[in-house]
Amino acid sequence: MNITHILQSFIPTQKNNRSIFYSLCITSLSLLTISCSLTEIDSSNDFENNGRDTTALKRDFLYLKESLPPGLPYPDASFQNGLQQQIAYLNRISDKQYLLENTQTNTEDLKTVANEINSWLQNPAQQPQLIAHQLAGQDKRGNVQITGYYVPILPVRHLPDEKYRYPLYRKPTQRDENGNFPSREEIDFESALVGQDLEIAYTSDLVDNFFLHVQGSGVVEYEDGEQKLLSWGGVNGHAYRSIGKELIEQGEIDRADISAQSIRQWLADNPDRMRDILSANPSYLFFSEGPRDPVGAANVPLTPLYSAAVDPSVIPLGSILLAQVPKLDSYGNLVGHEFRLLLAQDKGGAIKGPGHIDWYQGIGEEAHFHAGQLKHFGKIWLLLPLNPSPKKLIAN
Template sequence: MLRFVRLVAVLFALALIGCARPSVPPVPPLTFVQSDVDAKDMVKRLSPRGQSLSSWQELAPALERSLAFTAVKPRAGVALEGDGLTLTWGQLHDSIAKLLEILPRLDAEPELLTENFAWFRLTQGVLMTGYYVPYVEASSVRTAEYRYPIYGLPDDLRKLDLGEFHPRWKGQRLIYRVEHGEAVPYPERAEIDFEGALSGRGLEIAWARDLVDVFFLQIQGSGLLHFPDGSRHLVGYAGKNGHRYVSLGRVLVRRGLMDLEHVSMKSIREYLAAHPEEVPALLSTNPSYVFFRLGEDGPVGAMGKMLTPKVSMATDPKFLPLGSLLAFEADLPPEAPGEDDSHVAGLGLAQDTGGAITGARVDWFCGSGPEVEFFAGHIKNPASIHLLVSKEVLK
């Protein structure tokens, strides 16, 4: 009992220190404004073709996954508490059910979206980025060729929801481990990748050929491992070490190694390949570390459900909770080198989260494999985002 009291006291001390850090300012709440004029105008431009769909009815499987997720949430529980809008899980659930109800008629009657839904525009400038499921050359055993570990979730990683102790810490979690009866931060990337902090514990679920591949796998959150025998194995997000995410692209720009307008996944990879001696130091600038689990079907998002290419979106759940129905519009880069820029106006579903996805930002899931890497890696565009809520639940 005394040991537990001591642990809790240490955790509170760490929490207070973390809350006091001026370098991590709180993210302001998103502001929602209902806009019928915007809705009627945007509905005219909505098209399933921009999402590689032949009909809006193809949204049904993805909507059913969101419906199943919200169905197990407490109906009266608050899912969204923003400036100008508060919603319960029950209201989100019923909004999804309403869209499923009208979906068979939506191709011929797009105006049903304005007749049945209130459109709440995010007034902040929203940044839209893209992500995909990468392929990683890997092996189930360590060899001279495959020597970089892909770690599963360590059994000594602990989480504490600080909001259970005080309202001002709502939404904050402390991730730690216990060493000699005291709570200590979990190792950072440099300690794990370059100092062997987790080696010898049997946590490896696979071994990769390239450390940079592992780094980008962690940024994406899931991937397909290609084994030498030709088999493929899905890996999905299992947890993280609790340290803040630092963008390597921003580090390269800040150090004068790359121009901001040229930063992309491809350009970062090219820089690291051309400067292998800098790889350890550069990767270590991002202390955040992601752990994985092996799966069978996927890719799977934070809902625990399969993601749908060009439909599923990763959002900050504190502002756009999982299950949110989104109408989005943006000018996007070409899908492949040499092609023209594109414009998309479509319907997205908040079905995933990400350590780097905070505040007014949405991350669009673009699919799997190298054929979508160029497109996903170059999306960094302003977007117009509306949250759709059934008018019936607002009565």
């Protein structure tokens, strides 16, 4: 699908949006003579060929309502399975209103979108009756950073030994006198949870544990071959801090080279500084033992290359997204973008606001490789019904 053709086909659909659009166009003419400010995005995301569209119009609104492109990207069969899980999720939750800055929606509307997409999959000639609401992104120009996550498979032991001595924990019940759980440094380096019978398994590498926390879930394999899925089981409540950003700010890794692989390599090369760097992120994730299939925050199985982790205050769980996602070569270099549908089925501690989503890549090492390379910008549209039910919307 030609990106230019699709983007040119997006036309604001309401009179007030047209006036806003034309005003922005006039304003943008004065901006063409100057470069876009680097302060529009986080400095850690400002690297060459990052996929950011610096020529896009800037606006003041979280969502820009645009017409649906004439041809949606047709997904493969695995999306259909994920969509059925999405519909089941929407059918079992109570009706909820979502006031999303300048856009309003509700659970019933999300069901309508899912059913419209489902009908279109059965009959592609039948165009879904939907409207695309583009997210403002990190820079209010529509640029959303799209990172990747995956479910690793970690070898573990039921009991600790000389090699496998780093525990993965369930969520504790004991808090300190101020009602807080311990920080990462207190848990991993000061044994704050020892003696509370919270250990699920033991790994051979504290860095593996850290990245498992970042991913939010993973498959562990015990010495007898038994496999279990460890899912998100809560957090300690401390603020999340990216150690990638920490390493960039300390001048240890160039922002263009930051990835899960480069961070791992740096930690392996600098074991004497591992405590300080890992502890720079005081947030800590706990696990619960669950079924074999990885599940997201919507409590449905994740679909590789179609599920996404979002900030539910910006994109409600159960939404369907149109995404312009980065295409990378084998070296992690951006070679273009492609359009695809995504299912908002998960959330994450690092996914906050309209400028970032996490794209699920699957299970195992190949998924790990692709997830580790993704850090580039694309664009995201929240799909909502063309004709939402007025009685379901919150009055202004």
